[in-house]
Amino acid sequence: MAKLRTEYRFTLPRGTGIKVEAGRKVSGTMRLIKVKDLVDIERDSQVQRGTGAYYVVLLSRCITELGLSTSINRSVIEKLDPIDFAFLVDFMNEINHQVIKRLPLQCSECGHEYEGIISQLGEA
DSSP states (O other): OOOOOOEEEEEOSSOTTSOOOTTOOOEEEEEOOOHHHHHHHHHOTTSOSSSHHHHHHHHHHHEEEETTBSSOOHHHHHTSOHHHHHHHHHHHHHHHTTOOEEEEEEOTTTOOEEEEEEOSTTOO
């Protein structure tokens, strides 16, 4: 049986606001969300609902490495460029929904184009 990956590597599109070595893009690793993370966040009365604050807290729990930052916390996540933050939220959603491949699709009747996502092996 194949071993499940526990950490996923990423490289930020902009990488501003984070300490890095000179000439190096900001990269890091993220782990899957655990049920415990969601329960702990739900119990934390300081976390706002329905805003980006929820994702800031969730990302600070799931990102295990980011540039030269040794401790990933709320203040590190809040320094991110909006493009980098949006990238990380999308990346988090992809790895937690096990997105395997994206496909451009088009409706044969109306011609509308959209993006399809395969999230299970053997899915067609």
